[in-house]
Amino acid sequence: MASIKMRANIDGDVTTIKALISHPMETGLMKDSKTGEKIPAHFIQEVVCEHKGNTVLTANWGPAISKNPYLSFRFTGGAAGDTVKLSWVDNKGEKDSAETTIK
Amino acid sequence: MTSIKRRTFLKGSLATGAIGMAVSTGLLTPRMSFAAWSKEAFDATDVNGALSALFGSSDLEGSDKIKIKAPDIAENGSVVPVSVTTDIGGADSISIIAEKNANPLAASFMIGPGTEGYVSTRIKMGKTASVIAVVKAGGKLYSTGKEVKVTIGGCGG
Numbered sequence: 221m222a223s224i225k226m227r228a229n230i231d232g233d234v235t236t237i238k239a240l241i242s243h244p245m246e247t248g249l250m251k252d253s254k255t256g257e258k259i260p261a262h263f264i265q266e267v268v269c270e271h272k273g274n275t276v277l278t279a280n281w282g283p284a285i286s287k288n289p290y291l292s293f294r295f296t297g298g299a300a301g302d303t304v305k306l307s308w309v310d311n312k313g314e315k316d317s318a319e320t321t322i323k
Numbered sequence: 324m325t326s327i328k329r330r331t332f333l334k335g336s337l338a339t340g341a342i343g344m345a346v347s348t349g350l351l352t353p354r355m356s357f358a359a360w361s362k363e364a365f366d367a368t369d370v371n372g373a374l375s376a377l378f379g380s381s382d383l384e385g386s387d388k389i390k391i392k393a394p395d396i397a398e399n400g401s402v403v404p405v406s407v408t409t410d411i412g413g414a415d416s417i418s419i420i421a422e423k424n425a426n427p428l429a430a431s432f433m434i435g436p437g438t439e440g441y442v443s444t445r446i447k448m449g450k451t452a453s454v455i456a457v458v459k460a461g462g463k464l465y466s467t468g469k470e471v472k473v474t475i476g477g478c479g480g
Contacts, residue, residue: 234439247447249425265360276435277442282365284421284429284447286402292443295435 224318228304235298235322237269237277239291239306247283264289267308271298298322364428370420370455373428377418378464383457386411386465391456392443393471400448400473407456409440414460417442422468423452448473 226239241264248261267279267289276295298304300322307317363376374381392406407417417440418431429446440458448454453468 274435274437276438278433279442279444280360280365280431280433282426282428282430284424284426286445286447290404290443290445292406292441293432293434294439294441295437296439297437 222318223316224306224308226304226306226318226320228298228320228322230298230300230322233296234294235271235296235304236294237292237304237306241267241289241291241308241316243287243289243308243310245283245285245287245289262310262312264308264310267291267306269293270305270307271295271302276304361431364431365426367428368426370422370427373420373426374457374464377428377431378457378459380464383464383466386458386467389456389458389465389467391454391467391469393454393469395470396472396474397448398474400450400475402445403448403454403471403473404443404445405454406443407441407458409456409458409465411440411458411460411465414440414458416459418457418459419444419446420455420457421446421448421452422455424449 223242224239228235228237243264244262246259246262250259252259261283263283264281268275269277277293302322303319304322305317305319307315309315361376364373367373367376371381388410390408393403397403405419407419414434416431416433419429420427421429430444432442448471451472453470455466455468457464457466
C-alpha cells in the first residue's frame with residue numbers, strides 16, 4: 221500500500237522532509253449525504269519519522285488535520301544517501317510506512 | 324429495520340457522551356507527559372482543557388520567537404495551511420490549536436534534539452478563529468496566535 225509520498229532534500233546541513241499521506245481523515249461529525257447516518261471517525265493519530273534509528277519527529281494528530289494530510293519539517297544531522305522512514309497509525313489500527321533516501 | 328439501527332446509534336452516541344462528560348469533569352486524570360496519543364487532550368472542548376490534558380498546565384507565556392504562517396482569509400475551512408517556526412532553543416514540542424473548533428487541539432509535534440523548530444501542515448477550521456501555536460521548552464509553555472477568517476467551515480455538518 222502506497223499511501224505515503226515523501227521527499228527528503230538536503231541543503232547544507234539541514235534536511236527538509238515533505239510528505240503527503242492519502243487518508244480520509246473523517247472527523248466522525250460528517251453525515252453520509254445518502255443515508256443521513258454519521259460517518260465514523262477515521263483519522264491518523266500518530267506519525268513517526270526516523271533517521272538512523274533516531275526519532276526525529278513524532279506527530280500526534282486529531283481529526284482536525286485536513287484530508288490527505290501534508291507534513292513538512294526540518295532536521296539537522298542527515299547526509300545525502302541516508303534513509304529516512306516515515307510511518308503512521310490511525311484510530312482503527314491501520315498503518316503504513318515508507319522509506320526514502322536523502323537527496 | 325431502520326428504527327432499530329437508529330436505536331443502537333442513539334445508544335452509541337450516549338455512551339460517547341458519557342466519556343466526554345468524565346473527561347470534562349476531571350474524572351480522568353490528565354497525563355503529564357504525552358509520549359502517547361492523548362485522548363483527553365484531543366477530546367477537550369476548550370483550549371484550556373486541551374492544554375491541561377496535554378501539558379498538565381494551561382499557563383501560556385506570549386512569545387515573539389514563534390511565527391505562525393497561515394492565510395488571513397481561508398476560503399475553504401477544510402484545508403488551512405499552517406506553518407509554525409520557532410527560534411526558542413531546546414523546544415520539546417510544537418502544538419497547533421484552532422481556538423473555536425469543537426475540539427480545539429489539531430496536532431502536537433514532538434521534536435527530537437536535532438530537529439529544527441519548524442512544522443508545516445494543513446488543518447480544518449470550523450469557523451473564523453485564532454490559530455494558536457504552543458511551544459514547550461524547558462518545562463515552560465510559550466505561545467502566539469494568528470487570526471484566520473474562514474469563509475466556509477470545514478468541520479462537518
